Amino acid sequence: MYPVAMTVNRKDIAAEVEGRTLLVEFLRETLNLKGAHVGCDTSQCGACTVHVNGQAMKACAMLAVEADGAEVTTIEGMADDAGALHPIQAAFREHHGLQCGFCTPGMIMSAAALLEENPKPTEAEVRDHLEGNICRCTGYHNIVKAILAASGQKLPPVAAE
Amino acid sequence: MYSFEFSRPSTIDEAVAALAEEDAQALGGGQTLIPTLKQRLASPSVLVSVTGIPEMQGVCRDGDALHIGGATPHAVVAREAAAHFPGLAALAGQIGDHAVRNRGTIGGSLANNDPSACYPAAALGTGATIRTNARTIPADDFFDGMFGTALEEGEIITSVEIPIAEKAAYAKFHQPASRFALVGAFVAKFTGGVRVAITGASEEGVFRWSAAEEALSADFSVAALDGLTVDPEGMIADIHGEPDYRAHLVAVMTRRATAAAT
Structure with missing residues (x-):
């Protein structure tokens, strides 16, 4: 077992983990943060995306012990302490950016990373950025629309409407 | 995943020492290795992470x-x-x-x-x-x-x-599920000549396409590639593409990379 200390959603935590414990298992099973989802077993779906030191990473393709000393943000840390939704979360609700909701945590964490780096992305940039996040319900259009809305841009007519 | 020890050295020397253990395995970002471990396709005794080494x-x-x-x-x-x-x-x-x-x-x-x-x-x-x-x-x-x-x-x-090349470009035909290259061509022009490397196509892995290199070294233009083809023999065959398709893509992606570089 290895000691790990990290900040998760603005809270300092310390625990012991096995070498093989994935970050997503640690978040879900030890910290009981069930927001990061495991949608595949091949690290391709992006549903487990979290931020590690401000960068989007797949929590299923990283060991918990590798996050020792890091600052981790999951979907549970996106709303503020009073519970007000993050603007991207609010935009997903407003624009129906989810149906079953399984991919949504990863979509929102990916989108937040994009807007951090590129606050006014084009529709093509949003779609390109989401290549590692798979959604089986929405057909992506409302997800793209929600992210563009969250960026404060006037919504262009989204393809296939 | 099988159980393993974990080590995260902060110098190259420490990493080399840790890797001397039998069945030790270096771990970079783990974007291939960790999925491989999850499938139990590898069972290292110790994983030696090299991402905590500032000089790397x-x-x-x-x-x-x-x-x-x-x-x-x-x-x-x-x-x-x-x-x-x-x-x-x-x-x-x-x-x-x-x-x-x-x-x-x-x-x-x-x-x-x-x-x-x-x-x-x-x-x-x-x-x-x-x-x-x-x-x-x-x-x-x-x-x-x-x-x-x-x-x-x-x-x-x-x-x-x-x-650093004088001119260079990479043209990648994306395999959208894996986001690897179905075929990718990197074309680079140096003072001494042009190099062309092809990934995703050959069963031998990445290779230099020497006929294209000769043609582009003589004349760095898309037209110089006219009529050049690679033999489908030895190209990868899988559900995403047959060897003749990949051989075709080699020529197409090399042309696109050259067009982008010129």
Whole structure:
């Protein structure tokens, strides 16, 4: 077992983990943060995306012990302490950016990373950025629309409407 | 996943010492290795993470070459190489998806030598030099068939020296499920001639297309490639493409890369 200390959603935590414990298992099973989802077993779906030191990473393709000393943000840390939704979360609700909701945590964490780096992305940039996040319900259009809305841009007519 | 020990040294010497243990395995960003471990396709005794070694991080320019630390993530190369070598930066910026690029490393990609990976094309297409803890290896001697390299047990890529081309571009035909290259071509023009490296096509892994190199060295234009084809014999056959399709793509992607570079 290895000691790990990290900040998760603005809270300092310390625990012991096995070498093989994935970050997503640690978040879900030890910290009981069930927001990061495991949608595949091949690290391709992006549903487990979290931020590690401000960068989007797949929590299923990283060991918990590798996050020792890091600052981790999951979907549970996106709303503020009073519970007000993050603007991207609010935009997903407003624009129906989810149906079953399984991919949504990863979509929102990916989108937040994009807007951090590129606050006014084009529709093509949003779609390109989401290549590692798979959604089986929405057909992506409302997800793209929600992210563009969250960026404060006037919504262009989204393809296939 | 099978159980393993974990070690995260902060110097190259410590990493080399840790890798001396039987069945030890170096861990870069883990974007291939961790999924492999999850499938129980590997069972290392100890994983030695090299991402905590400061001297293996970063991009710096030294004259006509870029030195890239072996544990530098793709996203950092995409960002920091852009002003010096846009063709290389663009290649790094198309690897996998953004989360993979934040974590995966150049050294890990080269050491794994996936036959469809992008970085082997850049290394071979520029005539890069791979530096390890023990020696330097020219890219022409480094890649040794699908998933094979010249690396010895316990040897780690500490940095990669990439000569900056006068003109270069990478054209990648994306395989959208894996986001690897179905076929990718890296074309680079240097004072001494043109190099063309192809990934994703051959059962032998990345290779130089010498006929295209000769044609482009004589005349660096798309028209110089007219009529050039590669033999489908020895090309990869899988559910995504037959050998003749891949052979066709080799010519198409080389033309696109050349068009983008000129």
